[in-house]
């Protein structure tokens with residue numbers, strides 16, 4: 638055999654030996670335990686710090702917001718749904734750090750609630766009726782949703798009290814007082830949730846605020862007359878009318 642062929646064969650044998658040795662010694666120990674994978678990576682991944690966290694991760698950092706949130710109707714919406722950038726990377730320790738983190742991530746701030754809340758609450762024909770929906774333009778009247786709703790517990794005001802319709806002509810309405818008055822006086826005929834059970838008594842739930850206060854004022858002044866309703870209206874103060882109109886107009890049209 639010529640010399641150069643022998644050298645080539647020796648070189649090939651050496652390479653094959655190197656390859657076999659590499660294959661024997663280089664792969665990680667747990668390789669192929671469950672097929673073509675490194676079995677130990679499962680434990681490694683499981684022990685890594687998660688980048689997306691659930692609400693309980695924030696309980697220590699933001700105890701006040703966490704408490705309000707876990708007590709309210711929005712506890713079905715995880716913090717990171719509204720505070721996206723806060724959920725990625727280290728948890729900012731202060732609200733101002735959170736704002737900086739969000740700005741840096743180029744993600745819309747939850748501080749523009751007219752963009753955020755509308756994603757889930759704008760009335761859309763295809764949206765399931767079980768999701769509370771409003772017509773944003775008439776409901777919010779150009780205001781931030783957070784002017785009236787606490788984002789962490791939206792059935793309360795930002796300060797924790799009842800939600801107040803501040804934009805009613807003639808002054809602020811107290812929805813809580815309207816609700817109490819309605820339960821005491823109106824529920825018997827118009828239903829506990831503003832939906833009446835008798836055909837001769839109109840529904841009041843989700844009727845327009847201005848229409849309701851207009852109708853009540855008309856019953857008072859005699860501009861509109863009804864033997865059953867007029868005497869009831871005459872017993873109401875101007876504040877009662879504001880509060881009742883705010884309360885009924887805010888109720889859902891569903892049952």
Ligand code: HEC
Nearest residue numbers: 692695699702703706714715716719732747748750783788
């Ligand atoms: C439905 C959306 C939503 C959810 C869910 C939500 N937040 Fe918020 N959060 C907001 C909005 C909107 C603001 C801004 C409020 C404002 O500007 O008045 C805010 C503000 C904050 C602030 C700043 C308060 C301040 O004084 O500046 C903190 C802290 C906070 N949220 C923590 C949390 C934590 C913790 C959770 C989960 C337990 C959570 N949020 C869940 C919407 C949400």
Ligand code: HEC
Nearest residue numbers: 710713714718750753754756757769782783786788791792
């Ligand atoms: C990711 C979707 C989502 C976002 C964003 C969101 N909500 Fe909600 N909201 C819900 C769900 C779901 C419910 C119903 C919870 C239930 O019934 O248990 C709800 C309930 C409510 C209710 C109570 C309605 C009722 O009649 O019971 C109000 C008010 C409300 N949200 C206001 C807001 C405001 C204000 C914002 C913005 C700060 C906001 N929501 C952002 C999903 C969302």
Ligand code: HEC
Nearest residue numbers: 754758769770773777780781782785800802803887888889
């Ligand atoms: C001027 C004050 C005010 C503003 C601004 C406002 N709301 Fe409301 N909202 C109310 C009141 C009052 C209710 C009735 C609360 C009740 O049922 O006790 C209400 C009720 C709701 C409900 C429940 C409706 C239902 O049929 O169940 C949703 C959802 C809601 N608001 C979302 C929003 C969103 C989203 C925004 C911002 C786009 C917003 N609101 C802005 C005062 C306001």
Ligand code: HEC
Nearest residue numbers: 822823825826837838839849852853862863865866869881
């Ligand atoms: C004893 C039964 C009764 C009670 C109590 C009662 N109403 Fe009425 N209400 C009626 C009847 C009946 C009508 C229909 C009047 C008509 O056809 O003009 C009516 C009509 C109305 C209307 C006009 C509705 C429309 O679609 O035009 C408003 C608003 C109203 N009631 C509000 C109230 C409020 C607010 C209360 C509680 C303070 C109340 N009512 C208590 C029986 C009652």
